Amino acid sequence: MLKVLVVDDDAGLRISIKSILINSTSNKFDVDEAFDGLDAFEKIKSTEYDIVILDVDMPRLNGIETLRKIKEYQPGIIVMMLTAYATIDHAVLAVKEGAYNYLSKPIQPDLLIELLDKAIEAHRLISSIAASSPVMMDSGRKIIGNNAQMQKVFNIIFRLSKVDTPVLIRGASGTGKELVARAIHFNSARKEEKFVAVNCSAIPENLFESEFFGHEKGSFTGADQRKIGKFQYAEGGTLFLDEVGDLPQHMQVKLLRVLQEKAFSPVGSLREIQTNVRIIAATNRPLEDMIKAGTFREDLFYRLNVIPIFLPQLSERRDDIETMIHLFIKKFNQAHCKRISGITPECLQALKKYDWPGNIRELENVIEHAFIMENSNLITLRSLPESILNNLGISLLNVNEEHHSSNNKSSAIFNHNDLDDTDDFSDLDNEDNLLFDHDNNNNNDHNPVEVLSSVSVDGAPLDFNLQKELFEKEFIIKALKQFKGKINQTALHANIPKKTLLRKIEKYGINAKDYSIQ
Numbered sequence: 399m400l401k402v403l404v405v406d407d408d409a410g411l412r413i414s415i416k417s418i419l420i421n422s423t424s425n426k427f428d429v430d431e432a433f434d435g436l437d438a439f440e441k442i443k444s445t446e447y448d449i450v451i452l453d454v455d456m457p458r459l460n461g462i463e464t465l466r467k468i469k470e471y472q473p474g475i476i477v478m479m480l481t482a483y484a485t486i487d488h489a490v491l492a493v494k495e496g497a498y499n500y501l502s503k504p505i506q507p508d509l510l511i512e513l514l515d516k517a518i519e520a521h522r523l524i525s526s527i528a529a530s531s532p533v534m535m536d537s538g539r540k541i542i543g544n545n546a547q548m549q550k551v552f553n554i555i556f557r558l559s560k561v562d563t564p565v566l567i568r569g570a571s572g573t574g575k576e577l578v579a580r581a582i583h584f585n586s587a588r589k590e591e592k593f594v595a596v597n598c599s600a601i602p603e604n605l606f607e608s609e610f611f612g613h614e615k616g617s618f619t620g621a622d623q624r625k626i627g628k629f630q631y632a633e634g635g636t637l638f639l640d641e642v643g644d645l646p647q648h649m650q651v652k653l654l655r656v657l658q659e660k661a662f663s664p665v666g667s668l669r670e671i672q673t674n675v676r677i678i679a680a681t682n683r684p685l686e687d688m689i690k691a692g693t694f695r696e697d698l699f700y701r702l703n704v705i706p707i708f709l710p711q712l713s714e715r716r717d718d719i720e721t722m723i724h725l726f727i728k729k730f731n732q733a734h735c736k737r738i739s740g741i742t743p744e745c746l747q748a749l750k751k752y753d754w755p756g757n758i759r760e761l762e763n764v765i766e767h768a769f770i771m772e773n774s775n776l777i778t779l780r781s782l783p784e785s786i787l788n789n790l791g792i793s794l795l796n797v798n799e800e801h802h803s804s805n806n807k808s809s810a811i812f813n814h815n816d817l818d819d820t821d822d823f824s825d826l827d828n829e830d831n832l833l834f835d836h837d838n839n840n841n842n843d844h845n846p847v848e849v850l851s852s853v854s855v856d857g858a859p860l861d862f863n864l865q866k867e868l869f870e871k872e873f874i875i876k877a878l879k880q881f882k883g884k885i886n887q888t889a890l891h892a893n894i895p896k897k898t899l900l901r902k903i904e905k906y907g908i909n910a911k912d913y914s915i916q
């Protein structure tokens with residue numbers, strides 16, 4: 399028997415939930431009631447509950463405050479929030495704070511039972527895995543996160559990598575959704591199999607089905623070859639559905655079916671193909687609003703949202719900024735053959751103050767920009783993009799930043815020796831996205847590259863490949879801006895094959911969606 403506590407100030411609702419649970423065919427629930435948060439907390443102190451079903455909007459102690467108290471007192475308890483549409487934002491917040499999931503009123507009996515079953519299953523799986531320090535890295539990249547919120551995320555990632563449930567990663571642009579998805583895959587039992595990322599916002603609507611499930615030769619105009627889809631390609635591994643909020647409605651139905659039945663049929667075929675693929679989805683769109691507006695299916699949402707992960711904005715985790723700068727400096731030292739050894743205190747202070755609307759991706763781009771602009775061996779305020787200096791109200795005319803020569807390491811935030819401390823990349827150097835090889839940086843105070851990097855044309859390094867890449871990146875961004883981030887149109891009008899465009903976009907860490915509302 400599972401002990402359940404139903405907490406709602408509406409007595410009628412409590413009674414109807416109680417009767418749904420008691421009359422459910424599984425017959426496994428023993429249900430108590432509490433009329434508000436304080437009453438609930440008193441009951442939790444005297445009885446051990448497995449599940450609490452908690453209304454968001456209650457007098458005296460509201461749902462969120464009650465959740466916090468309950469979780470503090472008994473962290474392992476499963477809490478399911480109940481919400482009216484008006485309070486859905488609070489329910490989402492509650493999930494961020496540790497509630498398992500939420501259910502909209504009016505309560506649908508089947509959905510309530512289904513969600514509780516899932517919660518119990520996920521809880522059983524997860525609590526059987528002892529929490530331990532996760533190895534947070536994937537193929538060549540490293541996830542930084544000393545901040546407390548990120549430590550919680552890491553813990554979930556570690557546990558999630560040991561189970562096979564779907565995951566929904568939520569977070570603003572550039573917060574690390576894909577990196578987290580990769581970390582889950584590369585720490586899981588599927589790590590030897592493929593991690594296949596599909597960007598749902600980059601697929602033309604009429605090609606979705608074929609992209610996902612493949613097609614038979616001749617099944618539609620242009621299908622002159624049989625083709626396998628991403629599900630088959632990822633067989634045994636993980637399929638990362640990025641920007642899942644952009645999935646058109648007819649594909650939402652099809653995806654739901656695959657998740658339920660673990661089988662699909664290629665376009666133009668009657669064959670059923672069994673699939674064993676773990677789904678990790680990500681989005682920065684407000685799925686709750688989309689459900690309300692009828693553009694995202696609630697049943698698919700619940701399927702995907704078995705265990706949600708919310709990634710904080712960089713501005714909510716400023717304590718990680720310095721470590722990230724450190725990481726990116728290492729990365730770009732290799733990529734640009736430079737020997738930048740650190741950042742000036744003034745510059746670091748400025749970067750810690752900035753709000754980072756584009757999050758970690760923006761920080762990474764700013765450090766790369768600084769690498770290109772900087773002629774000394776430290777990143778200084780002078781090498782930051784003008785937009786950031788303007789935003790922070792810093793005028794270079796008034797800046798009295800110390801001049802840092804190559805030998806002046808004492809005032810830098812970190813120096814060459816720091817470059818060797820933490821990396822665990824050594825077994826990963828077969829990956830083409832390996833960020834840097836720190837061995838190349840070891841104790842090499844004599845630095846021939848610095849001399850080279852001081853050869854410049856119009857103030858920029860005289861390096862053909864570097865300049866070519868800069869041009870490409872700038873060109874692609876301009877073209878995307880012009881076509882509002884639309885991949886197909888950009889490829890067509892800028893005369894770039896779509897595949898090449900997508901490859902370059904990935905290579906330069908460009909986010910096409912950033913340009914959709916210019």
Ligand SMILES: Nc1ncnc2c1ncn2[C@@H]1O[C@H](COP(=O)(O)OP(=O)(O)OP(=O)(O)O)[C@@H](O)[C@H]1O
Nearest residue numbers: 540541542570571572573574575576577758759909
């Ligand atoms: N915690 C982290 N530590 C180190 N690097 C990170 C971290 N999070 C993100 N990054 C880096 O920031 C960049 C953006 O990350 P990622 O692509 O995973 O974000 P995203 O949330 O998927 O962004 P978008 O919504 O724009 O697709 C990547 O280069 C990634 O390696």
Ligand SMILES: [Mg+2]
Nearest residue numbers: 572575576640
């Ligand atoms: Mg992404």
